[in-house]
Amino acid sequence: MKRMFSVVILLMVMMLAACGVPNPSSKETSKESGTKSEPQTETKEITIAANGGKIEKLIRDNLAPKFKEKYGITINFVAGSSNEILTKVQLQKDNPQINIAMYDSPVAVRAEEEGLTEAIAKESIKGLDSIDERYLIDEHSVPVLGYSVAVGYNTDIFKEKGWKAISSWNDLISSDYKGMTAFPDVSSNSGFTMFLSMAKANGGGIDNMQPGMDKGKELAAYSDTFYKNSTQIQPAMQQGAAVTVQASYTIAGLHDAGVPVKMVIPKEGAPLQAIVATVVKNSKNKKAAEDFINFMVTEDSQKKIAEIAFYPVVKNVKLPENYDSIIGFKDSDPVYKPDFAGIAKIQPEWTEKWTKEVTPELGKKVKK
Amino acid sequence: MENLGYSPDQKMSTGFKLAPKRKVNVFRKYMAAMLLLAPLLLFILAFFVVPMIYVFYLSFIEVEGLDVSNASYSIGNYLTFFTDPYFLRSLWMTIKVSVYAVIIALILGYPIALTMAKSSARVRGYLTLLVASPLLISVVVRNFGWYLLLVPNGVIDQFLMGIGITDSPLKLLFSVPGVVIGLANSFLPFMVLSIATSLYNIDPSLEKASSIIGASPLRTFFTVTLPLSLPGVVAGIVLVFSMSMSSYVTPALMGGANVPVLPIVIYEQINTLFRWTFGSAISYILLGVTLISVTIFSRIFERKFKEVFR
Numbered sequence: 001m002k003r004m005f006s007v008v009i010l011l012m013v014m015m016l017a018a019c020g021v022p023n024p025s026s027k028e029t030s031k032e033s034g035t036k037s038e039p040q041t042e043t044k045e046i047t048i049a050a051n052g053g054k055i056e057k058l059i060r061d062n063l064a065p066k067f068k069e070k071y072g073i074t075i076n077f078v079a080g081s082s083n084e085i086l087t088k089v090q091l092q093k094d095n096p097q098i099n100i101a102m103y104d105s106p107v108a109v110r111a112e113e114e115g116l117t118e119a120i121a122k123e124s125i126k127g128l129d130s131i132d133e134r135y136l137i138d139e140h141s142v143p144v145l146g147y148s149v150a151v152g153y154n155t156d157i158f159k160e161k162g163w164k165a166i167s168s169w170n171d172l173i174s175s176d177y178k179g180m181t182a183f184p185d186v187s188s189n190s191g192f193t194m195f196l197s198m199a200k201a202n203g204g205g206i207d208n209m210q211p212g213m214d215k216g217k218e219l220a221a222y223s224d225t226f227y228k229n230s231t232q233i234q235p236a237m238q239q240g241a242a243v244t245v246q247a248s249y250t251i252a253g254l255h256d257a258g259v260p261v262k263m264v265i266p267k268e269g270a271p272l273q274a275i276v277a278t279v280v281k282n283s284k285n286k287k288a289a290e291d292f293i294n295f296m297v298t299e300d301s302q303k304k305i306a307e308i309a310f311y312p313v314v315k316n317v318k319l320p321e322n323y324d325s326i327i328g329f330k331d332s333d334p335v336y337k338p339d340f341a342g343i344a345k346i347q348p349e350w351t352e353k354w355t356k357e358v359t360p361e362l363g364k365k366v367k368k
Numbered sequence: 369m370e371n372l373g374y375s376p377d378q379k380m381s382t383g384f385k386l387a388p389k390r391k392v393n394v395f396r397k398y399m400a401a402m403l404l405l406a407p408l409l410l411f412i413l414a415f416f417v418v419p420m421i422y423v424f425y426l427s428f429i430e431v432e433g434l435d436v437s438n439a440s441y442s443i444g445n446y447l448t449f450f451t452d453p454y455f456l457r458s459l460w461m462t463i464k465v466s467v468y469a470v471i472i473a474l475i476l477g478y479p480i481a482l483t484m485a486k487s488s489a490r491v492r493g494y495l496t497l498l499v500a501s502p503l504l505i506s507v508v509v510r511n512f513g514w515y516l517l518l519v520p521n522g523v524i525d526q527f528l529m530g531i532g533i534t535d536s537p538l539k540l541l542f543s544v545p546g547v548v549i550g551l552a553n554s555f556l557p558f559m560v561l562s563i564a565t566s567l568y569n570i571d572p573s574l575e576k577a578s579s580i581i582g583a584s585p586l587r588t589f590f591t592v593t594l595p596l597s598l599p600g601v602v603a604g605i606v607l608v609f610s611m612s613m614s615s616y617v618t619p620a621l622m623g624g625a626n627v628p629v630l631p632i633v634i635y636e637q638i639n640t641l642f643r644w645t646f647g648s649a650i651s652y653i654l655l656g657v658t659l660i661s662v663t664i665f666s667r668i669f670e671r672k673f674k675e676v677f678r
Contacts, residue, residue, distance in 0.1 A: 083639050225625050227624060232624070239521045348641045348642070348643075355628070356454045359625050362625065363539075363626070366539075
């Protein structure tokens with residue numbers, strides 16, 4: 001009995017050890033090993049992690065088969081949100097299974113700060129010169145799918161009610177929209193962008209988010225809820241919500257679903273962002289990963305990307321007309337390149353503050 | 369004495385002869401049981417016990433974000449939870465929502481179980497299939513269906529306003545009632561099947577005897593059927609309560625940001641704020657609270673109704 005008990009304990013200890021523990025030295029180790037030159041063996045497949053839905057469909061059905069035809073390399077796809085992908089990459093950091101991780105820009109900066117991305121040599125991405133520099137972050141990532149986060153409104157409802165057009169982030173706070181809003185939760189990229197934009201519109205910014213919190217409380221009072229993901233926003237907009245804040249491609253998705261919607265860039269500005277591709281630190285087949293990233297920023301691939309309502313990141317490709325009239329922006333529109341490093345630094349602290357102080361205000365002025 | 373053929377040696381030798389035989393038998397039985405259980409035990413060990421121990425270990429590490437270079441061992445994560453009103457409110461909301469879900473499931477489930485117990489074998493088969501059928505559909509799909517029905521100005525709101533029952537949207541979604549509806553709907557089969565199993569085991573002659581000595585059907589129910597079905601009721605309550613406490617999908621879809629129950633808080637701490645170790649600590653607090661509540665509840669019932677729980 002004692003022997004059996006010892007064997008069980010030993011087994012548990014072994015398995016626990018195999019799980020791995022937070023090891024302060026592992027960061028340095030991975031940095032060192034990253035500098036060693038990697039022998040390139042014949043590559044047959046690589047794994048890419050990116051958002052599901054439209055992006056997954058585009059990569060699986062279109063880009064991956066074409067890439068395989070040209071390079072003979074199979075693309076495996078792992079779907080997840082940017083945060084989920086970052087968590088996976090972090091967990092696998094000693095033995096990465098993902099070659100290319102695609103994140104929203106602020107999450108990509110975070111991944112880089114955690115040492116989870118390889119630097120990508122400029123010469124390995126031939127299309128880099130043709131990329132609009134407003135989407136570029138640094139040498140650890142390549143922008144692939146562009147978007148903005150701005151205000152979307154139901155044109156029919158606005159017309160029917162005779163409401164004036166939205167021109168400022170502060171216009172979102174109105175008793176007119178009571179119970180007819182579909183704003184995102186702060187835990188999402190769109191939600192945090194809305195928070196930051198309201199801070200900026202009221203004299204604050206990354207170093208002073210309090211004005212955004214104060215306005216957020218007023219905004220919450222007129223809203224039934226903050227939506228945790230864009231999948232939930234579509235039914236809400238289809239069934240009577242008049243105003244939302246979302247990524248431009250989600251607003252285009254609402255248009256595709258038959259909602260009479262249009263995007264507006266408020267006068268205080270809207271950030272231009274991208275879903276960027278990064279090569280996972282210490283992953284194998286770096287060359288194949290860079291080839292696929294390069295393939296995604298070719299004009300042909302970017303045309304396909306524009307067809308699913310993302311802004312093409314290369315200068316020579318334009319958004320198709322049907323989307324341009326809904327989510328397009330003019331050169332004169334105040335879109336700007338955000339300070340992603342600054343956002344990544346303050347995001348956790350202010351996300352928690354919003355959750356604790358703003359979310360409880362939800363619906364306080366909605367009930368009759 | 370000698371005639372009896374007794375000697376101290378003989379006693380010893382008899383003892384020696386019998387003991388190993390019994391030992392071998394017990395050992396063989398024990399080994400056979402262990403071998404049969406081994407795959408399951410290894411499975412539980414590898415995929416439940418070890419990860420749980422690892423999560424427990426993580427919960428005692430204080431670290432900022434993903435950066436582990438400044439990690440230190442402490443009970444800080446637990447202290448943070450118990451000193452922050454937001455997390456305590458979230459714990460209270462989790463308990464409240466779970467208790468409501470149990471009450472609704474019990475009120476709806478008992479009559480169904482009773483009908484099943486009183487029906488013929490054929491009808492009982494159909495009813496069991498009907499009760500268990502929601503389990504065949506993914507919890508995500510089921511809850512998204514509810515979401516589409518209950519969304520403000522959605523089908524239910526429009527129907528109720530159309531026939532004049534209400535004059536404004538009910539606002540069932542993004543509220544505690546919405547989450548309770550979703551949880552009760554999801555876990556109702558567990559309540560029904562637990563109670564039904566208990567009702568099947570009641571000897572029908574006891575109810576007949578009660579009628580013969582003049583008890584009304586209502587009295588028979590409250591003095592015979594209900595007490596004898598208590599083990600099933602308690603099992604159903606424990607199941608529905610535990611599953612509601614740890615439920616994520618339903619509160620996330622039906623409650624949104626308005627009903628931040630602990631599983632949602634844990635998910636956000638880990639996945640949005642990257643505070644894995646704090647999330648691990650909250651997981652253990654949730655587990656602890658659930659275990660303690662369930663144990664206290666079961667003990668109270670077992671003591672109060674000793675005869676039934678024997």
